[in-house]
Amino acid sequence: MTYRLPILALVVCAACQAEPEQHPADWVLRNGVVYTVDAERSSAEAVAISGDRIAYVGDDGGVEVFIGPETQVIDLDGKMLLPGFFDAHSHPAHAPVDSLSVRLYGLTSLEGYLDALREYASAYPDRPVIQGAGWSNTLFPPSGPRRQDLDRVVSDRPVMFSSEDGHSSWVNSKALELAGITKDTPDPPGGIIERDPDTGEPSGTLRESAAGLVAGLAAPATVEERLLALEAFQEMAARDGVTTVRDAYVRLDDVASEAYARADLTVRFRANLLFGPEDSLDSVGRYVEERAKYQLPRFTIDGIKLFIDGVVEGETAYLLEPYAHRPDYRGELLWDTDFLNETVAAFDEASFIVHAHAIGDGGVRVVLDAFAHARDVNGERDARHQVTHIQLVAPEDIRRFGELDIVAVPQPFWFTKGAYYENLEKPFLGEARADKEYPMQSFFDAGAVVASASDFPVTIPFSPLTGIEHGVLRTDDPGDPALTLGAEESASLEDMIASFTIHGAFASFLENETGSIETGKLADLVVLESNLFDIPPENISETRVLMTFFEGEPVFRAEGF
Structure with a gap:
């Protein structure tokens, strides 16, 4: 299945055509497929950027007046230009940093997790608490991973691993001991302490608010x-x-x-x-x-x-x-x-x-x-x-x-x-x-x-x-x-x-400032190597980002582009 741009593939209209600026643009991107994502979902060929704003959206002919001796001109050669992407729910300040925690994301076995813990514990022998994130619930039974597996690698200091969804914590016996969590500890409101079905002892997985019972063992982030x-x-x-x-x-x-x-x-x-x-x-x-x-x-x-x-x-x-x-x-x-x-x-x-x-x-x-x-x-x-x-x-x-x-x-x-x-x-x-x-x-x-x-x-x-x-x-x-x-x-x-x-x-109440490619909006733009409407949808994820502009400044440019 292949998508094609709507029949209005090239719209040169009042919304796209701005009165030319009197001074040259900083950047001109031309000869491309500019999918504006404006109200009409119109398309264009060229964009000019002056400062942090889009100065022009339209055809290649109209952008010529924006090119001066200092203007940086990019020939898109049929490549696609889209508005910069939004991510409407993320946790940027919790990005994994290898020196601060054990990265479990992408590992596919219990032994893989334990190997990562072993390597980190060896590299950072003086770290009083070992933290990490990224284990998958799919690798464990409904009651979650067990403390005994972590104990086999590290038993003398607390280990606390957050699940990849962030809603459970896998801890070792030392963490439970120092937090005072025993078989007699009740589940906190909104949380579950997973327990051994035979002994009633905490098994090593803490769900939702129960993870907060061990949170105080680690020093607050700086x-x-x-x-x-x-x-x-x-x-x-x-x-x-x-x-x-x-x-x-x-x-x-x-x-x-x-x-x-x-x-x-x-x-x-x-x-x-x-x-x-x-x-x-x-x-x-x-x-x-x-x-x-x-x-x-x-x-x-x-x-x-x-x-x-x-x-x-x-x-x-x-x-x-x-x-x-x-x-x-x-x-x-x-x-x-x-x-x-x-x-x-x-x-x-x-x-x-x-x-x-x-x-x-x-x-x-x-x-x-x-x-x-x-x-x-x-x-x-x-x-x-x-x-x-x-x-x-x-x-x-x-x-x-x-x-x-x-x-x-x-x-x-x-x-x-x-x-x-x-x-x-x-x-x-x-x-x-x-x-x-x-x-x-x-x-x-x-x-x-x-x-x-x-x-x-x-x-x-x-x-x-x-x-x-x-x-x-x-x-x-x-x-x-x-x-x-x-x-x-x-x-x-x-x-x-x-x-x-x-x-x-x-x-985020930003639709008048960004989110589409229109004259006067912030120049948040992304250049893709292929027109998404011209490739099979199963190839979309393989399409390379060649360049990213944020407020008129390039913040990423692929090698060779």
Whole structure:
């Protein structure tokens, strides 16, 4: 299957043709396929950049007046130019840094994890606590990995490994000992201490809030460590054409926010402040003050992050119907619904974007009810509240996204029947329910704005081109039809591009500044080696990013281009 540009392939209109500037542009890119993602989804041949703004969008002939002796001219030679990509839910300040933690992402066996721990422990013998992240639930039974395996490698200092989804922690016996977690320790609210079925002793996996029981063993992250993470993230983002990112959450008085303020940013960041069911609405004023503190040109706090439930693989996602393997259990709703309603209404009144994590269909329904309550209490406004992950959503609730003007923030990278589907989702949910996971086209049909995201570092690498391909094909292996997840939810290439560009801009109130290629907007641009509409969709993820512009400056240029 091959896509072609719409018949209006080259539109030279008032919206595209600007009055020529009196001075030459800094950059001119011509002889390309410029897919603008403007309201008409029009296309052009050339773009001129002056300073941080787009000075011209149109045909090759019209751009000539922008070329002066100092103008840098790039002949695109038929290559594609798109707006810079958005990632609407990510964790940039938690990018893995090899010197600070054990990187487990991409490893595929228990022995691989233990080898990585062994190597790190040997390299850093004086580090009092060993931390890491990236282990997969698919490699372990429902009760998770066991402490005894970590003890075989390191038993004299705490080891704490976060799962790749960030919702569970795998710890050794020393960590449990120092945290005082025993068979008599009750599960904390919203958390689960996995236990040995024979002895009742903690087995080594801590779910959701239970992971917080060991968090105090490690020294808090420093601003310098967060700066290292941001530097690593921005390098990856530039290579992938990502120019704007929403940090899923920072905390009040977080060193991450200070790192953003001090960093040399080559990505534009918007961020949410975390608020939990244990917090008090008396503190809303502090959140307002923190937001005011960080209204910086490239880092802005404008949202509130709420965790409504957990994850399917941890049996903590909140479902409308019981888990298939636990017929009397529907998961963990982390909030009292009355308090959730009050919380959403309070932050809505304070003009925050409310960005909610909801994975189970029960969790989605509860937070949609809270958004409806806020509208009833405060009146309708252009709030752009958001629900992310949306793994299971009842059809009637999908329609409510459009009715309530809620932005859907899915992770298209996960649209496939892989190991998670076979080993966890199908047995936990039942095949019929698992096959309805991750709706996409239904949100577009409901009139909702869909802003796609990676949830990095859950997804590594996090190239939007991979997300676009998965959104179109609903699989990560087009050669095996059995791996296609819900083909009826396949979205068009046009809609998938929009979800990583102009829709991401809309979700952060940036659609008048960036997200499309239009005269006067910020010059956030990405050059691709191929026209995505002219190649088979299974080749989209293999398409190379050749150049990335952020606010008119090149932040990445492939060798040889």
